[in-house]
Amino acid sequence: MEGVTSARSIKTVKKMISSARSSAAVEDKMAFYDSWAENYDQDVAALDYHAATVAAKTVSCHYSGERGAAAVLDVACGTGLLAKQMKQFGFRNFVGIDGSKVMLEQAQKKELYRDLKLCFLGEQRLPAETDSFDVVVICGSLSVDHVPVRVVKELWSVCKPGGYVCMTCRHGEDNLGYVAALERELMQMEEDGLWGCENVSVVDQWSKAVTGSEDGYISGSVYLYRKRQ
Template identity: 55%
Template sequence: MSAGSNTFEDAKAVVISVQESATYRQKFDFYSSWAENYDNDVAVLEYRAPTLAANSISKHFSGDREKAVLLDVACGTGLVAKQLKKHGFGRFVGVDGNEAMLELARGIGLYQELKQSLLGDEPLPVHWADSFDAVVIVGALCRGSVPVATVRDLCKATKPGGYVCMTVRSNIDNLEYKGALDRELKQMEEEGLWICVEVIEVKDWERSVSEKEGRYIPGVVNLYKKI
């Protein structure tokens, strides 16, 4: 099928296709065909995660926003950087596994560096340790995308005193993954790697594509501060 459109029914079909892709590789490759229509489709789905993540970082960040360098992991087409820019942040580095998504991110002209990396198979570059004033991952912490273990890399890449913002859907399909993520975040807090700043639970995270759920599915913004 051709991926993407601007109606809710077609956007829903695209999301169901990506969820039902049989293998990890198929799911990942799907973004190549979706890239061009991604921004329109997620707008139809009332996808608010980039706005909610940017609001959370902005609420707590007290440094110089123009000088701060932020790492946007699984940056996709760049929706998160666009939201952060509205809050005065000016310097972004992006990582994504999919070249078609990265090409669109390149086009918005906000990222000083964009790197292709398939997280899970590859770690974040070691020389990024303690480098970023904030690290953000939106829309990619779910089964078949970015593995839970990657959050340790996100913490490593953050400067001491910097923030790590991680969103996760909390609908039925993602509950098992979210449970594993919550355990890892807590474990890392017990290890003294970071402290939890806020956990924002949002009922109307984005439109549901499943008949089993209501009109909206819920989601969570997790904000941590590296020690």
């Protein structure tokens, strides 16, 4: 994303994101993403947002199968930044899901997905067959007022045995309670024998901070789990 110039100042982008964080209603959240869709790619480039790049690299480092054929489910795909990154590592077979119709329209324009589906995660069941994807990725969306932690079990469910589930989570101060709940769930699922942890990495410069009281960069994590055979 380097080299892309935002049409809007970072201050404007931060103000817009902070205003949306005050609403927890899913309809409001999706309306916010509908209104952001057109400027999203440029704005997150200005915020130096690394989640999609880090997630794609993490999957690529661990995936040893035939990439072109691997079925990848991009959950909360937004405008399709993750598929764009994964394509550079040889992945070609993407299905995207998101709750924002306009974000999906932007993703469609990238011509990378064989299917795109509208779904409000947490309220509606993930629209995918059990044991059907080689890789399931959720990037930039496991956070407070976005995708609830309980959806992680659904990500696991639609992944094939032996397949990978890759998740990212930002460490903004408003999200620390969510990070703790997420990590409890990931560990519990490992203790229950559902999957094994392949990699957890913390990235210091995840993106520029967007909440009022934070400055500079926030950190974030990428988690990679492999479903038991």
